[in-house]
Amino acid sequence: MILDPRPSVIDERLKKVKRVIAVTGWKGGIGKSVTAAVLALILGKKGHRTGLLDLDFAGASAHVVLGTDGIFPKEEKGLEPPLIAGVRFMSVSFFSKRKAVPLRGANISDAIIELLAITQWGELDFLIIDMPPGINDAALDIIRLIPRTEVLAVTTPSVMAHSVLARSLELYERLKVPTLGVIENMRQGSGKPAGPAGSIRLDPKLEAALGSPEKLLKTAFASDLEKISRAIL
C-alpha cells in the first residue's frame, strides 16, 4: 500500500479562504503573472486579505513582479507565506535559489500537492493563483484539488492567442470550471474590447515599475485592471 496523506489536508489549509481565483492564459508572454500579481496588490490595497500563489514552476516570475529579494516563508506548523505589500505570497522561487526548476509532469503534481499541504494561508478573502500557460498538469491538479477555483483568463489581441483561448474556454466549460471573464491585455488603439471582462492598454511604463508594488499600483495597467476587478469580483 502507498497512501499519500498530503491531499487530505489541502481543504483544511484553504478552509478560511473565501475565494480562489486562478489567473490563466494559454500562451506564454501574455501578461498572466503581472495580471495575477497586480490584481493581488489591488485587492490587498482595498483592504481585502489576499494571497498570491505562483504555480508556474517552469517560469516563476511573480517574485520578480513583486520584488521579494531576501525573503523566506516563516516555519510555523507548516510554512507561513510572507507579507509583501499587503499580500501573502508563496512561490517555488523561495526554494530554487533563482535557478531553473526542470520538472516533468508527475514531479509538478507532487510539488503542487506538497506546497498546498504545507502552506498555512490563514484567513483570506482572495487567493490568486498565477498559473502556467495552457491546460496542463498544474491546471488539472488545481481543478481536482481545489474544485471551487474560479478562472480568470488573460489573452492578447493576437489572432493566435484568441484561437487558443476559444478552444480552452470550451474545455473549461466542459469541465464545469466557472470562468470569471477574459481580460484582453496589451490593447493598442480604440474599439470594442475583444475580452468580455474588459481590456488593459499596452502600458510602456509597466516594465520600469516591475519589482516595486508601490510603482506598479500607479501604472495605467493597474488602473485598467482595477476597473475590471470592480466589475467582475
Place this chain on the structure above:
Amino acid sequence: MHEWALAESVVKTAAEHSKNEKLKKLSEVGVVFGELQAIDQEIFSFALKELVKNNDKISACKFKVINEPAAFKCKVCGKEFSLKSLKKTDVEAEYIHFIPEMAHTFLKCPKCASPDFEITAGRGVYIKYLKGLQ
C-alpha cells in the same frame, strides 16, 4: 517545524481510513520517511502525539516509522544512483526538505550530469499500512 503540517496529514488520513473501513480502533500505522526529504523524526513524532490526543479512535495508535533510502534513475543515460553519491549544500538540502522536487534543481546524475532523473524511492512521507480492530 513544517513536519507538523505533514504529521497532521498522516493523522487526518489515518482517521479517514479508520472511518471508511469501519474500524473501531486504529492500532498501528506504518509511516515511511523518504531519505530525500530528511524529516526530523523527533519533531514529527512529537506532533503526532499532540495531534492524536483528542481523537478516541486513534489516540492509542502506534505510528511505526520506516526509513526508506532515496534511489534515483537517470532518464537520459539510465544510471541508477543513491543520495550518498550526490553533493549538495546545507541550504540546498533545506530547500529539498521543504519541496523534494527541488532535487531536480540542485542534484544531477553522477554519470551524465542531467537533472532529468526519476526519484524511484525515498521521496517523502507516505503511509505504507494501517492496522485496526473492526
